[in-house]
Amino acid sequence: MKNLNNTNNINNELIENKDKLKKFNFTIIGSGAFGTAVANFLVDNNNVIIYGIDKKEIDDIKINHKNTKYFGSIKLKNKIEATNNIKEALKEADAILLAIPSHIFKIVLKEKILPNMKKAAYFINLAKGFDYKEIKFLNQIIDETIPKNLNLGTLKLSGPSFAKELLKKEPTKFVLAAKDIEIAKNLKKYFETNYINIIISNEIYGVEILSVIKNPLSILLGIVQGLGYKMNSRAYIFSEALEEMKKIVNLYKLNENIIFLPAGVGDLYLTGNSKKSRNFSVGYKIGKNDKVNKKILNSFTTIEGLRSIEIIFLLAKKNGIDLKLFNLLYNITYKNTSPSKAMDEFFKGINEHYE
Template identity: 35%
Template sequence: MKTVIIGSGSWGTALAQVLQDNHHDVIIYGIEESQVRDINENHQNSVFFEGVQLNPELKATTDIEVVKEADIVLLAVPTFAIESICQKIDFLLTKKVIVINVAKGFHPETNERMSEVIRRSISSKHLSSVVSLIGPSHAEEVVIRLLTSIDSVSQNLEDAKTVQELFSNHYLRIYTGNDEIGSELGVAIKNVMAIASGIIAGLGYQDNTRAALITRGLQEMIRFGTYFGGKYQTYIGLTGVGDLIVTCTSVHSRNFEAGYKIGKENDVTDFFRTNKKTVEGVRTAKIVHKIAKENNIEMPICEEVYQILYEGKEPKTCANDLMLRELKQEF
């Protein structure tokens, strides 16, 4: 089976190397000629992984028509680009393919989950199924082959198993799952919690505060996800608490990094003025706020992050307000 990875960024490169290590037929498609040349000639992607040598057999191209040969297409692009890239490749596909998504978030305008966007944007004659390859993982660790476990989640269990078998090896273990709603909502909302975690670190709070944030953040994820049909059990797995822990505690997390900068300055202004990275939690906070309000879902941490990002509320005040909410039973 031939896999085409759409996106020559950090996660696309790391996952492509996994397949190359597993001796599968894989190629990366990227729009940045310098990155493609770096992979092909220097066996590096130094923009993202300085000093890391990639599998020398790994190849990349700037020719999007390579998808015509694909059996599997993996989308390693930001959430806002999923719809447009799907429409583009749908025009080029000549047969049914498995489409793997690794983005974590929502469509910026329709608020759809990524699997919904893909099914809407690729015709049924070209789409076997959508598989979400998601869970607690940082590309910076997978690319140097540190032990990692994530989920292959799909409504089509056979295709989920196909993806599981393709990517699993001695350093990457894949589990299958079928709770598409719960898993996709979990990995999206945890980005908002990671911003909150960065904020409290930037404000100077330490382990006790972070433990409380992660625990209560998990309750918000469960509350939101089960409201829309996700399974409770999903949230005690890799796409729930697993992804929440890694994103809320790691310096590799863009969402944590963004929150840390905001907390350190006790203000959001400079972050928006200087940030040039894709921080999915920023858009997700706005979407979750809207959906939660419309459906009367209590999301106090997400609400405070939204107020910091979009209403200019001071982070220190938000932390204080969360602590002084009405006292209640935990469960």
């Protein structure tokens, strides 16, 4: 009952203090690039602590105010706290931000976070991908793993953003999504700064889907550029990618206009056009080499887009959806079709549906 009362108190405080901002306690699980970059702008108006398992990284953040592994000599804000102690990290948490890879997402929630929670908190997913074992979206995993009396609300923060550019205060737009839009509305103000713009949505499943499917499509855009195709052809693939996004969104009976959210077309534009994007870079290497070599195959565990290709291909096949780009990606990454041959065949057949 104590936790339920705490839930009501925090929600009431948020509603009653729309104009007067109360400092919020954010705990970020994961000391990687994106988690650190989010901490760096959240700390302007809030208390922020980062939890990580790499002691060297955590000491670097705490003592040197840097995350040298990802950002070199760029300084972080001094107010960011960091710890290897999960109990310390969660002790005062009003909101828990999950910046961890999808393949360890459930384990961390179940074995690290849940046993050490002292009070109810909001859960905000920063990760992109599926739970590949259960074929579930990460917001579902949060809702199924964290009891209702400890979860004030599940949200998703997503949008076109490179971590290093966030540190440099480049203007950036995110969508903050929750099933209950009032929760997103009430939390929005804690994320906004003079260079961070937040829009809200109740389409959390849609935002999760977009954050999954844009990664494989970014790989394909990298392949096309690596093969030497020029802007006309790359724009062609980009527009086809938006069509396939729409088909998948329709499969889940969601409003297809969500593809125009920052997590859709904005994120695809960013990650599908720059070597700063890991997914684009892997695709570019595949295109340059005109094959998927062992080194690239070994990166399947860390490149979310590569791991999503098979899932989406099988999902489309099961539901009778024609996703030409995902068929193409599947043939390149799982059937060893050379990228140049696959793309030649694709472009030769572009007018078939008009005949």
